[in-house]
Structure formats: C-alpha cells, structure tokens
Amino acid sequence: MTLSRESLARLPKAELHTHLDGCVRPATLLALADRAGVELPAATPDGLADVMLVRHAHNLEEYLDRYKVTVSVLQSTEALARVAQELVQDAAAEAIRYLEVRFCPALHAPGVSIEGALEAVLDGLRAGEQATGTIARVIACGLRTLPPATSLAIARAAVRHRDTRIVAFDLAGAEAGHPPAAHREAFDAARDGGLRLTCHAGEGAGAEYIREALAVCHAERIGHGVRLAEDPGLETEVATRAIPLEMCLTSNVHTRTVETLEAHPLARYLALGIPVTLNTDSRLMDRTSLTQEYWLAHTTLGLDAAALRRVALNAFRHAFLEDGDKTALLKRVTPELEELA
Numbered sequence: 001m002t003l004s005r006e007s008l009a010r011l012p013k014a015e016l017h018t019h020l021d022g023c024v025r026p027a028t029l030l031a032l033a034d035r036a037g038v039e040l041p042a043a044t045p046d047g048l049a050d051v052m053l054v055r056h057a058h059n060l061e062e063y064l065d066r067y068k069v070t071v072s073v074l075q076s077t078e079a080l081a082r083v084a085q086e087l088v089q090d091a092a093a094e095a096i097r098y099l100e101v102r103f104c105p106a107l108h109a110p111g112v113s114i115e116g117a118l119e120a121v122l123d124g125l126r127a128g129e130q131a132t133g134t135i136a137r138v139i140a141c142g143l144r145t146l147p148p149a150t151s152l153a154i155a156r157a158a159v160r161h162r163d164t165r166i167v168a169f170d171l172a173g174a175e176a177g178h179p180p181a182a183h184r185e186a187f188d189a190a191r192d193g194g195l196r197l198t199c200h201a202g203e204g205a206g207a208e209y210i211r212e213a214l215a216v217c218h219a220e221r222i223g224h225g226v227r228l229a230e231d232p233g234l235e236t237e238v239a240t241r242a243i244p245l246e247m248c249l250t251s252n253v254h255t256r257t258v259e260t261l262e263a264h265p266l267a268r269y270l271a272l273g274i275p276v277t278l279n280t281d282s283r284l285m286d287r288t289s290l291t292q293e294y295w296l297a298h299t300t301l302g303l304d305a306a307a308l309r310r311v312a313l314n315a316f317r318h319a320f321l322e323d324g325d326k327t328a329l330l331k332r333v334t335p336e337l338e339e340l341a
C-alpha cells in the first residue's frame with residue numbers, strides 16, 4: 001500500500017546528518033551576501049536554488065565545491081546564528097523532533113574564531129529550539145583536506161565548549177586519498193573529552209576507510225557507509241555490532257556514490273539488521289528535505305510502513321543525546337510512530 005507524502009511529513013523524525021553550510025535558505029543566502037558585499041552566481045532565490053543544486057557532479061569533490069559559496073557568506077557570528085536558527089525552524093516544520101547539525105568551525109576565520117563559530121551556532125540552535133521545541137545539537141567537524149592539527153584544534157575547542165549541546169566530533173570533506181587515521185589524534189582528544197564520534201566514510205572512497213574509521217578512530221556511527229558491501233567481512237561486523245549508518249539517498253546520487261537511486265544499498269543493509277537512518281546531508285545542494293528522503297525510500301526503494309518506522313526509530317535510538325533526555329524523547333514519539341500504517 002502506498003503511504004501518502006503527508007503522512008511522512010507528519011511522522012516524527014530525527015535527523016543525525018545534515019551540514020549547516022549545506023542548508024542555507026536561498027533567500028537568506030542572498031540577504032547575507034548583500035550585507036557582506038559578496039557576489040553570488042545568481043540574483044534571485046529561485047535562480048540561486050538552481051545554481052546551488054548539484055545534479056551532475058562527477059564525484060564528491062565537485063559536489064563539495066558548492067560549499068565554498070555558502071561558506072563565503074557565513075563569515076560573521078550573526079550569519080552563523082541566523083542560518084542555524086532557520087535550519088531548526090525548517091526541520092521543525094517537517095516534524096523533525098531531534099536534529100544534529102554539523103559544521104566545520106575553522107572555515108569562518110579571520111572574522112570568526114573556531115570558538116566564536118561554535119558559540120554562534122549554539123546560540124542560533126538554542127533560539128530555534130526555544131521557538132519550535134525541536135531539540136538541536138552540534139557535531140563539530142574536522143575536514144580531511146585541512147591539516148590534522150586543525151582537526152585537533154577543533155576537537156579541543158569542542159571539548160572546552162562542551163555544554164550539553166556539542167555532542168560529537170566528525171571528520172568530513174573530500175574523502176579519496178584522505179584516510180581518517182591521519183586525524184586520529186583529534187578523534188582521541190574528542191573521545192577523551194567526553195564527546196561522541198562519527199566519521200564520514202565509504203562515500204567518496206571504499207570500505208577500507210569505514211574499517212579504519214571504526215578500528216582506528218573508534219567511530220560509533222558512520223556517515224554514509226554506502227560502500228560497506230565491498231567488504232563482506234566488515235559488513236557482517238557492522239551488522240553484528242549494530243553500527244548505525246547515516247545514509248543520505250539524494251546526496252549519494254548527486255555525488256555519484258551510487259549511479260542511480262534504485263541501486264542504493266540502504267534496503268540491503270536494513271535487511272541485514274544494520275541500524276540505517278535517513279538524512280538530508282544538504283537541503284540546498286541536494287534540494288531535498290527529510291520528508292523527501294523518506295518518500296524516496298518508500299516509493300523507490302520499497303520500504304513499507306514498518307520499515308520506515310524502524311528507520312525513524314533507529315535515528316532516535318542512535319542520537320548522540322544524553323540518556324535521560326533520549327528516554328524521554330523516545331517515550332514521546334513512540335506512540336506517534338506507531339500511527340504510520
């Protein structure tokens with residue numbers, strides 16, 4: 001039976017993988033560029049939405065190029081806070097009850113320091129949370145293309161500023177040729193400081209980086225993990241250990257991680273018992289929403305109501321939220337999830 005798109009929009013959802021600088025509203029991008037005197041590739045919100053959408057990238061690197069545009073206007077604490085607040089509002093509008101927002105705080109200098117960027121985003125998320133009730137947390141990202149010392153500085157700043165809202169450290173950016181182990185010290189510092197760990201892997205490079213992210217960097221979740229099936233032994237290990245995968249269908253097509261949506265391995269991993277989750281990665285560059293990702297999983301990958309409920313529950317269960325808050329959240333959303341049939 002086909003579910004309605006509206007029922008998926010109403011379904012209470014958690015999102016674990018979305019990039020702040022990939023989720024700027026086009027109109028906000030224009031307003032911020034105007035204020036900062038930055039030239040953009042288009043002058044209207046619709047025109048900008050078209051230019052920023054990555055349809056035919058050849059690889060992850062080409063896709064990531066678009067982020068330079070958004071980062072160019074996110075060079076003040078006001079801009080960072082505004083975009084963070086609007087992202088929570090956009091999430092709340094599609095029944096996202098819990099949101100983990102990730103970004104690299106080292107990309108806003110010299111105007112904004114690493115610590116200043118973290119504080120600005122926390123301020124914006126707090127305002128969004130107060131206005132909507134959607135719980136929002138931060139994942140601080142190191143970038144593979146920046147020196148490991150920068151990742152370490154980010155991890156240490158995140159630990160120093162760890163109130164209850166900075167919950168984890170991640171490694172993002174162009175993957176091929178940049179093994180996660182090079183940033184091991186940053187992962188160790190984050191873990192020693194009480195942060196949780198996730199790592200982009202198996203997106204722009206093969207399963208060997210997933211193995212390394214788990215074995216060397218001690219990642220607790222994997223960002224994407226699409227190419228896990230290349231290593232059957234590792235696939236079994238991920239299923240046995242119930243390592244969550246933060247999957248992003250539309251983005252994986254746009255980065256050419258999969259050739260077509262139909263070829264996406266999400267349903268395979270779900271059937272193996274791996275706790276897969278659905279995420280947007282980037283609302284602007286992928287022109288998507290979390291509702292759209294659930295819709296694609298339903299209409300293209302054939303996930304039925306029970307499977308979609310399971311995917312939604314996976315995201316709540318594997319959130320990097322403190323145990324007490326998570327238990328309370330799960331108690332609130334479980335009866336609502338059961339309404340999807």
Ligand SMILES: [Zn+2]
Pocket residue numbers: 017019172200223281
């Ligand atoms: Zn990502």
